[in-house]
Amino acid sequence: MQSANVLLKKIVRSSVLPFAAQHGMKKDLFPLSRTLSLSLCLKQDNSGSPSEKLDLDAWKKVMKSGLQEEVSETVSERKDLSTLAAAREILEMWRLAGRSVPENISEEQLKTFMECPSKSAKKKYLKYLHLKELYKKNDKRKMDEKRERRLETQKQPSETDETKRSSFICLWASSMDKAYNWRVAQSMIFGQPLIFDMSYEKDMSVREVANTVRQIVLSESCNRRSVDPFHIHFCNFNDDSLYHKEFIKHYKEAWGKLLITVTDQCYTDVFPKDKLIYLTADSPKVMKTFDHDKIYIIGSMVDRSIKTGVSLARAKRLGLETAALPLEKYLLWNSGAKNLTLDQMMHILLTLKDTGDWKKALEFVPKRKYCGFVNRPVHELKRTLNLMKTIKLGKRQEEVQKQFAKNYSKKLTQK
Numbered sequence: 001m002q003s004a005n006v007l008l009k010k011i012v013r014s015s016v017l018p019f020a021a022q023h024g025m026k027k028d029l030f031p032l033s034r035t036l037s038l039s040l041c042l043k044q045d046n047s048g049s050p051s052e053k054l055d056l057d058a059w060k061k062v063m064k065s066g067l068q069e070e071v072s073e074t075v076s077e078r079k080d081l082s083t084l085a086a087a088r089e090i091l092e093m094w095r096l097a098g099r100s101v102p103e104n105i106s107e108e109q110l111k112t113f114m115e116c117p118s119k120s121a122k123k124k125y126l127k128y129l130h131l132k133e134l135y136k137k138n139d140k141r142k143m144d145e146k147r148e149r150r151l152e153t154q155k156q157p158s159e160t161d162e163t164k165r166s167s168f169i170c171l172w173a174s175s176m177d178k179a180y181n182w183r184v185a186q187s188m189i190f191g192q193p194l195i196f197d198m199s200y201e202k203d204m205s206v207r208e209v210a211n212t213v214r215q216i217v218l219s220e221s222c223n224r225r226s227v228d229p230f231h232i233h234f235c236n237f238n239d240d241s242l243y244h245k246e247f248i249k250h251y252k253e254a255w256g257k258l259l260i261t262v263t264d265q266c267y268t269d270v271f272p273k274d275k276l277i278y279l280t281a282d283s284p285k286v287m288k289t290f291d292h293d294k295i296y297i298i299g300s301m302v303d304r305s306i307k308t309g310v311s312l313a314r315a316k317r318l319g320l321e322t323a324a325l326p327l328e329k330y331l332l333w334n335s336g337a338k339n340l341t342l343d344q345m346m347h348i349l350l351t352l353k354d355t356g357d358w359k360k361a362l363e364f365v366p367k368r369k370y371c372g373f374v375n376r377p378v379h380e381l382k383r384t385l386n387l388m389k390t391i392k393l394g395k396r397q398e399e400v401q402k403q404f405a406k407n408y409s410k411k412l413t414q415k
Contacts, residue, residue: 084110091126100130180224184259187229193295194223194230194349195267195276196342198237200301203310206242212302212342213246219346220260226350232260235267243300268318271295278315279345281338282308283322286329290352298345308337330358331370340365 087110095101105113109129116122196216201209223229237243248255267276278297279287297320299311315322325348327338340348344364351361359373 083114087114094126100127102126102129102133104133105129181259183227184224184229187231188259188261191229191231192292192353193233193271195233195235195271195295195297196300197267197278197297197311197314198234198241198243198300199266199314200299200310201241201243204301208302209242210246212300213243213250215302215342216300217247217250218343220258222343222346223350224259227354228350230349230353233267233270234260234262235265235270237262238264266318267295267297268320273318273320276320278311278320278322279324280311280315280322281324281340282312283315283324285321285323286326287323288326290349290356292353296349298342300342302341325362326358327362327365327370330362330374331365332372332374333370334368 084107088105091101091105091110091113095103113122113125116125200212204212220232223232251258263270275293275295276297277291277294278299280299297315299314301311312322324338325340327333344366347364348361351357351364355361362373
């Protein structure tokens with residue numbers, strides 16, 4: 001029995017194991033050899049033929065089945081490779097014929113191309129891959145051009161006129177930024193406060209909030225470059241709001257370095273109510289002059305549907321004084337809402353603060369919203385408009401009477 005086991009081990013080591021290692025079947029043959037040795041141990045008492053002691057026929061069948069599986073797998077792999085190669089040749093022919101086909105395509109992309117259900121789907125997929133490849137080439141070309149330009153600028157001598165001019169511009173810009181920041185820093189101590197009410201996030205969509213933040217960014221830059229800037233306050237501002245996310249998108253790391261005051265408190269808790277004036281287009285009270293002792297509030301809201309009365313209702317609920325810009329007093333207003341953007345309001349208030357001239361301040365109103373400035377008093381213009389309306393109405397009445405007489409005469413003749 002021991003000699004039979006030794007013989008079996010020699011056969012397995014000499015012929016079977018190299019074949020299995022070559023075809024990736026080594027792990028499957030270890031349990032097979034173990035079962036063969038166990039079967040021999042169990043049959044040691046039986047006096048049979050050598051075929052009963054060592055069942056080589058069964059072992060041959062198992063080996064043949066494994067070989068057939070391996071051969072079928074290799075044949076299927078060869079078929080897949082042949083189909084992929086044929087598809088790659090067809091795509092190369094299409095590309096040479098002038099169709100929109102990518103130059104380099106991977107095996108996964110080829111498989112997805114072959115799995116497309118129809119010809120139109122295949123064409124669309126190839127066009128998508130072609131455009132993607134073109135975009136990558138274009139980006140690479142731009143990056144190479146930038147690199148070449150950078151190398152050329154580095155090779156140029158440092159003492160040319162252009163470099164001197166650019167260095168002077170950079171120096172001037174940095175010095176002006178320092179001067180602007182110094183002014184804003186002084187305004188935080190001695191300047192007149194200006195409040196942006198940031199409590200309108202629920203009344204706007206995500207796109208409207210993004211537009212609002214963009215206008216506030218323009219307002220802040222305009223205020224920073226003015227001669228006498230405001231001390232800007234963001235009241236009712238929450239850290240987890242959409243306002244905060246949009247501001248971080250615009251300012252990034254500079255958000256924490258802005259010379260403004262940000263608080264989650266309401267402005268009525270920070271400033272006395274008798275000094276607050278809420279600027280809203282729906283207010284019945286018209287602003288006559290700019291008061292340097294008052295604190296003006298601007299609602300941080302951009303609404304495409306023009307929700308009237310929202311800011312006025314909030315100001316009345318808090319018991320605050322309201323005011324509207326005298327647009328009709330100085331401008332021949334066209335039909336439409338009298339809402340202005342936040343950066344336009346900032347330009348108007350800064351001009352009023354510096355000059356006190358309404359005509360200069362209202363030049364920042366878009367010209368599409370009015371015909372021109374009022375040259376005569378408003379009551380005289382209203383009289384002329386009323387006279388024109390009465391003349392038009394009189395002419396219309398005469399035309400209606402004439403038409404009625406014609407129709408009545410026709411009816412009489414028909415009878």
